[in-house]
Amino acid sequence: MNWFALSGRRWRWMSKFVSLFCLCLFLVISCTPRTQTTTPTSGTTNAPAGDGRITVGTTGKPRTLDPADAYELASLGFVFNLSDRLYTYEPGSTEIKPQLATALPKVSQDALTYTIPLRQGVVFHDGTPFNAKAMEFSIRRFIENKGKPSFLLSDTVASVKATGDYELTVQLKKPFAAFPSLLAFAGICAVSPTAYEIGTGKFKPDTFVGTGPYKLAQYGTDSLRFDVFDKYWGEKPKNKGINVQIQTSPVNLFNAFRTGAVDVAYQSLQPDQIRSLEDGGKKGDWQSITSEGSVITIMALNRNQQPLDKPEVRQAIASMIDRQTLNNRALFGQAEPLYSLIPTTFNVSQPVFKEKYTDTNFDKAKQLLTAAGFSATNPAKVQIWYPSSSAPRRLAAQTLKAIADQNLGGILQIEVSTVEGATFYKDITKGIYPVALLDWYPDFLDPDNYVQPFLSCQKGSVAKGCEDGGSQTQGSFYYNEAVNKLIDQQRQELNAANRQKIFAQIQNQLSIDIPYIPLWQSKDFVFARQGINNVQLDPSQILVYKSIVKG
Numbered sequence: 201m202n203w204f205a206l207s208g209r210r211w212r213w214m215s216k217f218v219s220l221f222c223l224c225l226f227l228v229i230s231c232t233p234r235t236q237t238t239t240p241t242s243g244t245t246n247a248p249a250g251d252g253r254i255t256v257g258t259t260g261k262p263r264t265l266d267p268a269d270a271y272e273l274a275s276l277g278f279v280f281n282l283s284d285r286l287y288t289y290e291p292g293s294t295e296i297k298p299q300l301a302t303a304l305p306k307v308s309q310d311a312l313t314y315t316i317p318l319r320q321g322v323v324f325h326d327g328t329p330f331n332a333k334a335m336e337f338s339i340r341r342f343i344e345n346k347g348k349p350s351f352l353l354s355d356t357v358a359s360v361k362a363t364g365d366y367e368l369t370v371q372l373k374k375p376f377a378a379f380p381s382l383l384a385f386a387g388i389c390a391v392s393p394t395a396y397e398i399g400t401g402k403f404k405p406d407t408f409v410g411t412g413p414y415k416l417a418q419y420g421t422d423s424l425r426f427d428v429f430d431k432y433w434g435e436k437p438k439n440k441g442i443n444v445q446i447q448t449s450p451v452n453l454f455n456a457f458r459t460g461a462v463d464v465a466y467q468s469l470q471p472d473q474i475r476s477l478e479d480g481g482k483k484g485d486w487q488s489i490t491s492e493g494s495v496i497t498i499m500a501l502n503r504n505q506q507p508l509d510k511p512e513v514r515q516a517i518a519s520m521i522d523r524q525t526l527n528n529r530a531l532f533g534q535a536e537p538l539y540s541l542i543p544t545t546f547n548v549s550q551p552v553f554k555e556k557y558t559d560t561n562f563d564k565a566k567q568l569l570t571a572a573g574f575s576a577t578n579p580a581k582v583q584i585w586y587p588s589s590s591a592p593r594r595l596a597a598q599t600l601k602a603i604a605d606q607n608l609g610g611i612l613q614i615e616v617s618t619v620e621g622a623t624f625y626k627d628i629t630k631g632i633y634p635v636a637l638l639d640w641y642p643d644f645l646d647p648d649n650y651v652q653p654f655l656s657c658q659k660g661s662v663a664k665g666c667e668d669g670g671s672q673t674q675g676s677f678y679y680n681e682a683v684n685k686l687i688d689q690q691r692q693e694l695n696a697a698n699r700q701k702i703f704a705q706i707q708n709q710l711s712i713d714i715p716y717i718p719l720w721q722s723k724d725f726v727f728a729r730q731g732i733n734n735v736q737l738d739p740s741q742i743l744v745y746k747s748i749v750k751g
Contacts, residue, residue: 254748255445257444258453259446259452265278265404267387267410281743281745286318286368286384286388287383294381296383318367328393328395330390336361337396342387349643353388378691381646384645406419413436414426414437414441422448435746436746450469451470453465454473457727458477464735471531484730487732492543494642494739496640496722500633501635502676515568521560521600522560523537526596526719529596535720536720537720538719539553570611581613584597585637596719597618644740648690656683656684657684683709726743728748731751
């Protein structure tokens with residue numbers, strides 16, 4: 201992908217994380233009230249307990265409901281529940297299955313042409329029939345309206361065409377094995393060609409007309425109402441509809457759930473609030489549902505900054521990491537230690553950092569630093585930077601400093617520095633930060649999305665590092681031509697077993713070169729009142745509304 205694509209993805213990560221933690225720090229983001237699709241609504245959409253509707257509480261305020269422009273977690277969660285895509289995920293798995301498609305794509309021998317059979321008998325919320333022309337329109341609009349996520353397809357798709365009433369053919373610019381997984385991205389959904397139009401910037405942020413199990417009934421500044429779509433082609437929702445309450449802060453969401461004002465609470469609660477609600481769940485006061493998350497937190501090590509230009513220094517830092525202490529102090533134990541850029545959500549993940557360095561190997565760290573020419577009188581000095589809005593990364597940076605101070609005898613000195621979020625994300629591409637603590641929210645669920653954005657480099661050299669590419673935008677400036685070739689190979693390889701072997705080679709090289717050090721992998725927490733059943737999370741961290749049932 202080009203720099204702009206990678207930059208867009210990076211800014212998605214920034215906007216999501218800053219918005220979540222701005223809420224965590226109780227900053228109220230003011231915005232112009234949106235117009236409603238029907239009657240105005242406030243935060244009082246709670247329905248009588250016996251009507252079968254579910255009240256969901258969240259702090260995630262959507263910027264838009266237009267799928268061609270939705271790129272933040274709050275927006276995508278609502279779009280997901282209102283829509284259908286060509287493919288979706290198997291429950292509890294990152295494996296995709298057909299949704300509006302009736303089978304996985306038929307792929308040409310050169311891996312450039314994808315032919316997709318489509319479902320018949322589907323209608324949009326406004327009564328417009330769904331067919332291949334409508335799906336062609338939806339994908340073209342996603343690309344041509346040039347919204348925030350448009351690069352996901354514009355970098356990959358050469359053309360899309362209805363080649364039959366219920367057959368869609370997509371031509372790629374270059375082979376991309378993860379393309380079917382990309383088609384499960386929430387924003388790449390079917391929208392009614394009667395209700396929308398194609399054209400740069402022609403968005404409808406306050407409405408949604410798709411084919412999904414719910415219709416958008418009301419859209420207000422602090423609440424939404426989803427009604428069951430009675431002409432839905434698939435299995436109908438288990439409930440009678442969804443009322444969404446958008447809380448202004450995590451503490452308000454916490455209190456709303458504890459008092460029973462909402463049936464389900466999801467995103468975003470602070471770690472201490474999650475711990476309190478987990479304790480309540482153990483007592484039987486309510487339900488605590490935990491699932492493996494797809495967000496990772498890593499250290500980016502800038503190979504162009506001294507002393508990190510020495511491989512021994514990077515290896516020493518990898519050896520001294522105490523992931524369990526980081527998890528306990530920064531996240532109250534609400535994450536899992538991570539030993540690869542690829543999380544354990546995927547079967548190709550290999551714990552290469554655990555195998556090569558183990559945790560708290562302080563003797564090895566001292567030996568490596570000594571071999572690099574450092575001592576207690578001539579210490580290696582490293583700055584760790586993080587965005588000021590991130591409480592977990594602040595605690596992680598302070599913990600890393602304490603670990604070095606207490607266990608390495610002064611041979612490694614860590615200085616902790618912070619800067620406002622927007623500046624952090626802007627300057628990381630300039631090579632200002634020796635070490636940066638990063639969070640990564642994947643765009644789509646495939647191992648490629650944890651490798652290519654971090655390790656690829658379109659322009660660079662061994663001497664100068666990466667001058668243009670993924671590793672430059674993520675602040676490591678890593679350059680390895682062999683890894684670039686491996687990334688290209690896995691993108692072209694359609695055989696799953698062969699692709700897994702390539703990912704193994706990439707991860708092994710990562711543990712040798714150490715442009716990044718993986719720290720932890722998120723867990724997701726949902727809380728539900730007693731009597732609320734079938735609460736599930738999509739693998740992409742989205743709460744699935746249609747399965748929730750009361751009683």
